[in-house]
Amino acid sequence: MESQLAACAREVFAVDGVDPLRALSAFMAKYERARVRCTIALDRVAAARSRQSADKAAAKTRDAVNLSRYPESFATAYAMQRHFIAVLGPTNSGKTHAAMEHLQKAKSGVYLAPLRLLALENYTRLQQAGVAVSLITGEQRKLHPDATHVASTVEMLNPERQVEVAVIDEIQLLDDPDRGAAWTAAVCGVPAQTIYLVGAPESREAIESLVARVGGTLEVRTLERKTALQMDKAPLLSLKNLKPGDVLIAFSRREVLNWRDKVIEQGLSVSAIYGNLSPEVRQAQAERFVAGETQVVVATDAIGMGLNTPARRIIFTTASKWDGYAEGVIAAPLAKQIAGRAGRFGKHETGYVAGFDGLTHKTIGALLRQKPEALPNNGFFVAPSLKYLEAISQATGEIRLKQLLSLFTKHINVHDEFFLPANLSDQMEKAEWLDALPLSLADRYTFSLCPISTKIPMLENALHDWAEQRARGKAAPLLRMMGTGGRNELQYLEDSCKLYAAYAWLGYRMPETFPDGEMAQMLMLSTSERIDGLLQVQNAQKRKGRRGSEPARRGAGGGRRR
DSSP states (O other): OHHHHHHHHHHHHHHHOOOHHHHHHHHTOTTSOHHHHHHHHHHHHHHHHHHHHHHHHHHHHHHHOBGGGGGGGSHHHHTSOOEEEEEEOOTTSOHHHHHHHHHHHSSSEEEEESSHHHHHHHHHHHHHTTOOEEEEOSSOEEOOTTOSEEEEEGGGOOTTOOEEEEEEOOGGGGGOTTTHHHHHHHHHHOOEEEEEEEEOGGGHHHHHHHHHHHOOEEEEEEOOOSSEEEEOSSOOOSGGGOOTTEEEEOSSHHHHHHHHHHHHTTTOOEEEEOTTSOHHHHHHHHHHHHTTSOSEEEEOGGGGSSOOOOBSEEEESOSEEEOSSOEEEOOHHHHHHHHTTBOBTTTBSEEEEEESSHHHHHHHHHHHHSOOOOOOSSOEEEOOOHHHHHHHHHHHOOOOHHHHHHHHHHHSBOTTTSEEEOOOHHHHHHHHHHTTSOOOHHHHHHHHHOOOOTTSHHHHHHHHHHHHHHHHTOOOOOOOOOSOOGGGHHHHHHHHHHHHHHHHHHHHHOTTTOTTHHHHHHHHHHHHHHHHHHHHHHHHHHHHHHHHHHHHHHHHHTSOOO
């Protein structure tokens, strides 16, 4: 036993640098029984080996991936002489219009959007201008055989296709820990002679720093709002004070639908807009408002980006929002982006902003008066490409996706921390169960990026089933969602639309396993139409119910309320 303990002590010294005599003394303490002493010794050796293995993996990861050379990974763009034009201004300053005018006239170009809705909007805009343009998003593609231009979501950047002009929209999203990596990649990797960076004024220092690092010349243009924006003198206080052209802001689906019902009780027709709706439904609801079919909009902050809603007045029902971790006052940039939707050049020459109650009114006013805080000029987010993960795997021998993502997050060489790993929590959550399936690293990586919520059981189960079908080498036909969902029909249709979108996304990347991608797109559109129709039916039914109950209320109450 003593010789075995001595051997353990020597091994602890070899792997952990601990004096073997001290280790042996600890192992052979008189009050410990022989079996326990042996267990302690073996555990100590195992822990030392584990630490040594982790240290080696960390060192090899640092050697395999050096983020300070990230711009060089985009060879085509890195070899070009690129000119950047930052067009910065608040909402309703016409900044996107200026960039799109140049893109439209260019011989070739690409528009990179934060949302499928914006990509579709500017695809239509270019198409109507007679430009041969293709639409490419994660879930949808409309390919022109002779396309000179592409409108796409920023994640769909093609770093190999050289163009004359590129427009990267909402550049302030560089600072978003979840999606900012796509903007970092776009600035580093879009192979265009002229690149427009369109966004909020607080992006300026970040843009100057990033362009200096990636190389190229920079020109900065600043624009002002085309219409005045001012706070109402007093809060709204009552829905009776609502007027056609107003937009009410709430920060959850449930609150939007609750406020919608309250507004309908006032005899007003309503468009409802929130993030859980597909882009097509949001667009349809906004268009009803623009056309005068509805009088008021009730929306989440989804209205702040990519929707043409010429509001007379923006009214915040609250200044607080759940951020996934806690309830807190919204950030000033978000308040300004939403409030900026009030007023529209040529329609409402002054935009008004109010809170529903006194506290909200005061808080929003203070947020709008805040001086914008500049975005950080370093710490730009980078997401791991498959190439990076394969390099780490080759260097360390690790094959589990979750561990590779963890190594990327914790141990890559960040040098001066100009570039940093992005938030990979959602991807790592999917990787944990994907690693149990007999799938290639490339397949597990693709499934981990699939834009589908694992918080909704129906969607999580679908993704599991699809991955298992891929692992078996079998095709996964699209199953049309049947039924109405009963009392929860709206939620059921929203989830169905997300399922079809995820299938279409996978269909573009693994067509042999997901052969019904075109059908998924058709079902996305038809389900979106059903949702839009259902929202309108609910609108009409609630207004009809209100009108039907009015005489009874007047009779019971002894007359009209004053």
